[in-house]
Amino acid sequence: MRKIVSSIAFCSLLLSACATITPPDNIEQNASQRTYIDVLELDGRMSVQYQKNEQDEAIHVSFTWRQSKDRSTITILSPLGQILATIDVKPGIATLTQSGQAQRSAMDVDTLAEQALGWPLPVSGLRNWLQGFATDANNKTFIATSSNTNVLTRDGWNIQYMSWGDDNQTPPQSRPKRIDLTRQTEQAGKVMIRIVLDKWQSQ
Numbered sequence: 001m002r003k004i005v006s007s008i009a010f011c012s013l014l015l016s017a018c019a020t021i022t023p024p025d026n027i028e029q030n031a032s033q034r035t036y037i038d039v040l041e042l043d044g045r046m047s048v049q050y051q052k053n054e055q056d057e058a059i060h061v062s063f064t065w066r067q068s069k070d071r072s073t074i075t076i077l078s079p080l081g082q083i084l085a086t087i088d089v090k091p092g093i094a095t096l097t098q099s100g101q102a103q104r105s106a107m108d109v110d111t112l113a114e115q116a117l118g119w120p121l122p123v124s125g126l127r128n129w130l131q132g133f134a135t136d137a138n139n140k141t142f143i144a145t146s147s148n149t150n151v152l153t154r155d156g157w158n159i160q161y162m163s164w165g166d167d168n169q170t171p172p173q174s175r176p177k178r179i180d181l182t183r184q185t186e187q188a189g190k191v192m193i194r195i196v197l198d199k200w201q202s203q
Helices: 002-019 025-030 109-116
Strands: 040-052 055-067 072-077 083-090 093-098 104-106 133-135 141-143 150-152 158-166 174-185 189-202
Touching: 093 109, 104 109
Parallel strands: none
Antiparallel strands: 040 055, 040 189, 055 072, 072 083, 083 093, 093 104, 133 141, 150 158, 158 174, 174 189
16 A cells, blocks of 8 residues: 555656746747747646666556646546546645545645655656756756757756647647656666656647
């Protein structure tokens, strides 16, 4: 049971990262291929592979993500559609709610992740990464395209943009469809995360 709770918390905290980081101004100014979107609805799937107590672990979930400029609500669901966890992120506070568990809150998602798991998550980057923007290991802005798909971030995550799809804007803009993340960590060995975005709705 502890393994299941930890796995759910992992996915929940990972996704909650997407709602806590404001994109740097230079990303918006230089994104000639696409524009950054503050108000966004995403539906997707995620799989995670990592190690715990020297054992390989793998989890698979789906998620819904509702983001405004100052708040995000993320719902994590089992493959059968059961709600496993809900995240609410507002300025200065992040809250994780799970059925049958005490609610967890912290000043930010980084702190909440550290309290819950004790090992690093790509919290500070996901809000940008899901839209195809990143800061690379040389502290330069990276803008993903269909011909520029791989970046090593300044915090050690390797991101690969595997496929693309159009959003609902007029005219449509190309957006990431599948994103693979990998990083070697001391606490969890090699962490591999695959995110597939099934629905992209901007306002």
